[in-house]
Amino acid sequence: MLNLAPMAIGAILSFFINQEMAENVKKWYALYTKSRWEKKVYEDLQSKGIETYLPLLKTLKQWSDRKKWVEEPLFRSYIFVNITRKEYHSTLNTDGVVRFITFQGKAVPIPPQQIEAVKAYLDEEDRIFPDETDYQPGDMVEVVRGPMRGLSGMLVEVKGKQRVLIEIENIGKHLIINIPKSILEQV
DSSP, X not given: OOOOOHXXXXXXXXXXXXXXXHXXXXXXXXXXXXXXXXXXXXXXXXXXXXXXXXXXXXXXXXXXXXXXXXXXXXXXXXXXXXXXXXXXXXXXXXXXXXXXXEETTEEOEEOHHHHHHHHHHHHGGGGOOOOOOOOOTTOEEEEOSSTTTTOEEEEXXXXXXXXXXEEEEETTEEEXXXXXXXXXXXX
16 A cells, blocks of 8 residues: 655645646637638637637728728737637637647747737727828838837838738747838837
8 A cells, every 4th residue: 555645645636736727727829720711710719619819900992893891800810719728629620720829839828918908909990190101111110109019020011091011020920910000110
């Protein structure tokens, strides 16, 4: 018969209890999706009961015969999920999901403050003022106002009169974000 001291038994029980609690803690993660599958993946994850966030930006699209306001993902091919470890495989096995954003082979949790900053940024959209600065692709720019203040990157494309696409490096990956010109300055 094994003679374990009561302290050793307590430590073992504590380890298993902490493991169980760690599996039930929800954390935000970024998923990379197939191109233009963000909304479908969002709906599928919602139907599985997984907390999901897909930041959408209203943009005016023009065709040869009409103009229409459409909602496009702020981050193309990315969607955010708030999951426990138990929901990891169910999330990954959703149609259209390519992979989690990882660092050294492990999914990288995103601090909740960053998710809240994106939400605040989208809520701020209605307070954007016109900007006549002549930005060009290749310009280095920095966000000087709003929740994304301090981010810097390279301007990739001018999108109409008031918006631009900039490429930023975050969590070891390059992201392209659609942002108002009025909150940028050249670096």
